[in-house]
Amino acid sequence: MxxxxxxxxxxxxxxxxxxxxxxxxxxxxxxxxxxxxxxxxxxxxxxxxxxxxxxxxxxxxxxxxxxxxxxxxxxxxxxxxxxxxxxxxxxxxxxxxxxxxxxxxxxxxxxxxxxxxxxxxxxxxxxxxxxxxxxxxxxxxxxxxxxxxxxxxxxxxxxxxxxxxxxxxxxxxxxxxxxxxxxxxxxxxxxxxxxxxxxxxxxxxxxxxxxxxxxxxxxxxxxxxIDAGAFRAEALQDAPSPFGRETPERYLIGVDRLDYSKGLPNRFRAFARYLENRTTDTRPCFVQIAPPSREQVQAYQDITRELEEIAGNVNGRFAELDWTPIRYIHRPVPRGDLARLHRKASACLVTSTADGMNLVAKEFVAAQDPEDPGVLVLSRFAGAAEDMTEAVLVNPYDVDDMARAIGEALDMPLEERQRRHDACLKVVEQTGTxxxxxxxxxxxxxxxxxxxx
Structure with a gap:
């Protein structure tokens, strides 16, 4: 048989x-x-x-x-x-x-x-x-x-x-x-x-x-x-901006199922620390997409409330009439929109405290324009960090370290961004589905x- x-x-x-x-x-x-x-x-x-x-x-x-x-x-x-x-x-x-x-x-x-x-x-x-x-x-x-x-x-x-x-x-x-x-x-x-x-x-x-x-x-x-070619093709689709008329000039992105292992509270705190320490009048936006998960479990209810409180506090402290620092989306976003959001982002924050692999890191790299790529900021505790060593690696328990990495990613020269992206892309392409x-x-x-x- x-x-x-x-x-x-x-x-x-x-x-x-x-x-x-x-x-x-x-x-x-x-x-x-x-x-x-x-x-x-x-x-x-x-x-x-x-x-x-x-x-x-x-x-x-x-x-x-x-x-x-x-x-x-x-x-x-x-x-x-x-x-x-x-x-x-x-x-x-x-x-x-x-x-x-x-x-x-x-x-x-x-x-x-x-x-x-x-x-x-x-x-x-x-x-x-x-x-x-x-x-x-x-x-x-x-x-x-x-x-x-x-x-x-x-x-x-x-x-x-x-x-x-x-x-x-x-x-x-x-x-x-x-x-x-x-x-x-x-x-x-x-x-x-x-x-x-x-x-x-x-x-x-x-x-x-x-x-x-x-x-x-x-x-x-x-x-x-991941299927890097398929995700890249979605990122290149000719479609209206997912932001509509509200496209920020520069933004960082995070995409995670809402879970306490993803390090989201400290990620929000790190972005706030970056805003506190910035020496220019730059106004990047941090877009966090976190669809709900296992809402019947108490630990997930707790982290939902915590993120809402931190996002509200950060926006209350730093927002201006024409700028909202954190855009927190607590619902699913279509995959095609995610791919296009990745492609235009200046950086992606993957700050898990523990993660088997984390495919968002690979999707972000696959979606980038190799001529002008964004920067992957990656937790040392994500499985992807074992081989994607040219990402900007961070300690998700250290808010100051992540704030420094955000500044480094936003200020990184083009030649270094291209070098890091090329190395990470090789890993993505060698470990396809x-x-x-x-x-x-x-x-x-x-x-x-x-x-x-």
């Missing part, structure tokens, strides 16, 4: 023409193999429904429905109130509840059964992200011997933080049921290896793989990217097969 790719993620592409970074990255691989994409339906159900087909061409899309209780406890609860803050170094925000732990286990067990019902012996299984850490263990318990790969899109947690999990010793065991663990950066791989090194059940093999009890797992970094999926699947096909497979 021919090989088929089965992709599992929490979100599943909906509609006749789904879009998004992961869709672009996986489209060709799924289409070539007549593959299957399985994920959670956006609408809830009673939790007992069979898989629901929501698309068939060019690959099959199958959705399972969560109950409202599972949505609250598995998704908003354990996934996003425990694992998300754990992986983003915010243990102070973890909300641990027994119902969350139970729901997370139950949903992973149910999804494993749904996969086991449709898998064939030659299928490759590719699991995505923190919602499904234990999914391979559940599949192995059901007798599934296929090659199973896992890719974590967010940072790998630090060894010391794993003790905050309800059963810390089970985390390494869960991951060791995968044949391949893919991570965003070399730093993430180092943290994962540190976890295995600290576990007496693990040993390191001469080929770099990890033997854990009777299993062998491979680890490797696969930095995810097609290359990312190709490299991962090649590694999965060639890694050591599971015992009995």
């Amino acid at each position: 021919a090989e088929r790719l089965i992709v599992v993620s929490n979100r599943i592409p909906m509609g006749d023409n789904p879009s998004g970074g992961l869709v672009v990255a996986l489209h060709d691989a799924l289409a070539r193999s007549g593959g299957v994409w399985l994920g959670a339906h956006p609408e809830t159900g009673d939790g007992s429904e069979p898989l629901e087909e929501i698309g068939r061409t060019p690959y099959q899309r199958l959705a399972f429905r969560l109950t409202q209780e599972q949505l609250d406890n598995y998704y908003l609860g354990f996934s996003n109130s425990v694992l998300w803050p754990l992986c983003h170094r915010r243990g102070d925000l973890i909300d641990m509840q027994r119902d969350y732990v139970d729901a997370y286990s139950q949903v992973n067990a149910r999804v494993a059964q749904l996969i086991a019902d449709i898998v064939t012996p030659d299928d490759l299984i590719w699991i995505h992200d923190y919602h499904f850490f234990p999914l391979a263990r559940e599949l192995r318990a059901l007798g599934v011997l296929n090659r199973i790969g896992f890719f974590l899109h967010i940072p790998f947690p630090a060894l010391g933080d794993l003790s905050m999990l309800p059963e810390p010793e089970s985390f390494a065991d869960c991951l060791a049921h995968y044949n391949l663990i893919g991570l965003q950066t070399r730093g993430d791989v180092a943290r994962c290896l540190e976890m295995f090194r600290a576990d007496p059940r693990a040993e390191f093999l001469p080929d770099g793989n990890v033997k854990f009890l009777d299993r062998v797992v491979s680890l490797k970094s696969f930095p995810i990217g 097609a290359q990312w999926s190709h490299d991962f699947l090649h590694a999965l096909r060639t890694c050591i097969p599971p015992l009995g497979g």
Whole structure:
């Protein structure tokens, strides 16, 4: 039987023409193999429904429905109130509840059964992200011997933080049921290896793989990217300015889903510090686009209020009748408008306190005019900083450092801007979406097969 790719993620592409970074990255691989994409339906159900087909061409899309209780406890609860803050170094925000732990286990067990019902012996299984850490263990318990790969899109947690999990010793065991663990950066791989090194059940093999009890797992970094050509084409579209008649003379841009890991409060404070310290009468505008996210979670409600207060304070202090320093947009903006906003921006601020990769940094670079490029100001704690070393790198915890970087970016000579942009663009073009999926699947096909497979 021919090989088929089965992709599992929490979100599943909906509609006749789904879009998004992961869709672009996986489209060709799924289409070539007549593959299957399985994920959670956006609408809830009673939790007992069979898989629901929501698309068939060019690959099959199958959705399972969560109950409202599972949505609250598995998704908003354990996934996003425990694992998300754990992986983003915010243990102070973890909300641990027994119902969350139970729901997370139950949903992973149910999804494993749904996969086991449709898998064939030659299928490759590719699991995505923190919602499904234990999914391979559940599949192995059901007798599934296929090659199973896992890719974590967010940072790998630090060894010391794993003790905050309800059963810390089970985390390494869960991951060791995968044949391949893919991570965003070399730093993430180092943290994962540190976890295995600290576990007496693990040993390191001469080929770099990890033997854990009777299993062998491979680890490797696969930095995810974007379709740079497609994003550049959107930036070059001949369309009216997204600002309409209110186009600022110079502006900086930030584009982030509203999340405490993005460093937005200090970013706003840094722009205010820059305005305080500027020695000329320049009046740049800072445009921050931050669509809402996980609004039912208390930590997200708190940061929404904090940003509104800071933006109001900064504009109250510095605004003039014909100039608003911060334009804070708390809703989605069409992708084409974002691309054109990036192209005209003098600088982009990416100041995450922890980030798996951060594709906004790559989109900004791809959108630039190479003859007159803007400047990327990039947090050292974003995965993109590992290779995009010619960005202006900053410490997102240091407001003065970021304020200095804003001034440096706005005053940077053309020749230096071109040099930095050229170096960053090479990274973007070498880590495109097609290359990312190709490299991962090649590694999965060639890694050591599971015992009995």
